[in-house]
Amino acid sequence: MKLESHVQGRWCAPGADRIEIRSAVTGDVVAEATSGGLDMAAVLAFGRGTGGTALRRLTFHQRADLLKKLAQHLTERKDELYRLSLHAGATRGDAAIDIEGGIGTLFVYAGKGRRELPNSSFLLDGGVEPLGKGGSFAGRHIVTPLHGVAVHINAFNFPCWGLLEKFAPALLAGAPVVTKPATVTAYVAHALMRLIVDSKILPEGVLQFVVGSTGDLFDHLTCQDVVAFTGSAATSETLQRHPMIARNAVRFIAERDSLNAAILAPDATPGTAEFDLFIKEIVREMTVKAGQKCTAIRRALAPNEYVGAVIEALRSRLGAVRIGNPAIEGVRMGPLVGLDQRRDVLAHVAQLRSEAELTFGDPDNFTVEGADAGRGAFVPPLLLHCADAQTASKVHAIEAFGPVATVMGYDGIGQAVALANRGGGSLVASLFTHDATTARDVVFGIGAFHGRLLVVDRDCASESTGHGSPMPHLVHGGPGRAGGGEELGGIRSLAHYMQRTALQGSPALLAAVTGSWSKGAPEVTMERHPFRYGFDDLAIGQTFLSAERSISLEDIEHFAHFTGDTFYAHMDEEATRGHPFFTGRVAHGYLLLSFAAGLFVDPDPGPVLANYGLDSLRFTRPVRPGESIKVRLTAKEKAPRNAQYGEVRWDVEIITGTGETAATYELLTMNALRA
Secondary structure, three states: OEEOEEEOOEEEOOOOEEEEEEOOOOOOEEEEEEEOOOOHHHHHHHHHHHHHHHHHOOOHHHHHHHHHHHHHHHHOOOHHHHHHHHHHOOOHHHHHHHHHHHHHHHHHHHHHHHHHOOOOOOEEEEEEEEOOOOOOOEEEEEEEEOOOOEEEEOOOOOOOHHHHHHHHHHHHHOOOEEEEOOHHHHHHHHHHHHHHHHHOOOOOOOEEEOOOOOOOHHHHOOOOOEEEEEOOHHHHHHHHOOHHHHHOOOEEEEEOOOOEEEEEOOOOOOOOHHHHHHHHHHHHHHHHHHHOOOOOEEEEEEEHHHHHHHHHHHHHHHOOOOEEOOOOOOOOEOOOOOHHHHHHHHHHHHHHOOOOEEEEOOOOOOOOEOOOOOOOOOOOOEEEEEOOOOOOOHHHOOOOOOOEEEEEEEOOHHHHHHHHHOOOOEEEEEEEOOOHHHHHHHHHHHHHHEEEEEEEOOOOOOOOOOOOOOOOOOEEEEOHHHOOEEEEOHHHHHHHHEEEEEEEEOHHHHHHHHOOOOEOEOOEOOOOOHHHOOOOOOOOOEEEEOOOEEOOHHHHHHHHHHHOOOOHHHHOOHHHOOOOOOOOOOOOHHHHHHHHHHHHOOOOOOOEEEEEEEEEEEEOOOOOOOOEEEEEEEEEEEEEOOOOEEEEEEEEEEEEOOOOEEEEEEEEEEEEOOO
8 A cells, every 4th residue: 555645635645755564463564655745834724724714614513414424434434444454453343443433433423513512603602791780791702613723643553533533523613634643554544534535525625634744744833723642641742842832822632641540449359240340351451452552451459358369360361362363253362553562562561570570471472373473563461460569660650552451459448549640640540349438439539630430330331331442422531641631522522623702792792793692682572473483584682572460379279289289388378487488378480481381372383393492490589379470582592403494592581570580491492494
């Protein structure tokens, strides 16, 4: 394979430096890449101008639709990605984490974009804040896409997932991407990019692909650009020290080294379900992707009295792991990604062995099925035991990025918490316990040092996604050594690529700019009831003020017996004496809502198709028998959902006869669009 970059709308390989990429299994050359020769200033300008402009014209829903179409396209054409992943040492199961995980992330963000974001190109953050006594001056926050490029620098271990999990939230936020894969597995990422480009789903300039060095790209970064990096701490530190990062305050998101821990709690004695789950999870994390996962378990903590049993159980399971060519059925663990990686892992293991004893695995004597152990980058699972984790330092500071884990003992949960935190900040830790008190102590003891915590017990094990699997719905990242960044986390991750801005002005101006009415903005009155106007013709601020209705004692008693809600405050005058909120019997809050609906609903068939919910309901003043209420109904916001209908959000206020607010809420309706 001749690997090319895809920039400025075309495939190219202008660099003079040739790089041979070898199979992790056989050592044979499987691809050739070039490095350098790209005009990085032009690449970034193309992304900002062509890609960024195209994306910012789209709404969140339209961007979500692009993600869904792309996910569907890749699902139908993923076989080539599986084939190429064999050269990277990935078994079918390993490759599924990379390929299906990446495509699945596209689907998740497509769904969240449709369900959780408005059909607009910007976000409102929080409500309107009154800033003047007279109500003529107010403020609120808006969130808009940056006018730059997201530069994504990915690690070698997940060439598909790494590209797609960064790309999905960036695209949904409206940020064009320049992505750079790690060279050693770039042939898999290159095949993925070919599928994406050939689909013609994405607007031009939205995703550019750089093989080899980034050259002088960092010299051309601006305050509108974002860098997201996954890789080693050393490389991350070098990039973060680039003068343009500091000078232009370029946002830098790092995900790097992590000495993740798994903790066996004292209640998880040998023979319990939690003990067995602990052993199973460690073996899985040591062998999946040959331990080349930033979330893999590096430190296994167990009560001192269980350490012997833990080591024996791990040795038994690891002894059954078949190592070899991942194309062979039954092989559970393939090689590391390359010979350089093997040298790096073995060098780090040598350092760890100065503080820990090797209890399983011999890197100089192990069986490899269907491949030459000398030509391929094979390393067996290596299990170490650190007898004095309290005074040791290297086991808490050196990460051997391969099938390596160290067992260490602790005395009491407090000591386990302290040992876990000595990792200096990690992506994930897991706790195996069936005791809620232990879980609480550990969660609040180590939470500040970890980006994700997994508590495993017999109740959740069958559905648990595992220690090493970040989910697109939850944040992936961690403090300190882990980089201090966050990726994924659902809609939260869009904030990396957007700017929050405080907007101040009159309520009328705020409503006109944001398309969201608030109290104090003009109320538009029309001849007909607002429910008689279709989605297209309904104006933001259009208001209906109902007639009044009196609330009688008979109404309250009928509602109580009809619904079964005979709470004392509605039924017993004497019981409310001395009550902090009620001075006598009061109407049910839901009676008020029901009567309010009767006051504002226009009953005849028309553009309103359905009422599908209430948001932000608050009862602010009790209503006593004999008082009256009326309703103000105002069109607050509207957004098209599809070709047939749109969502209208109504601001509703229930007002007493004396002009006081009794309740407020937002009503959601689906309104028909013009045919």
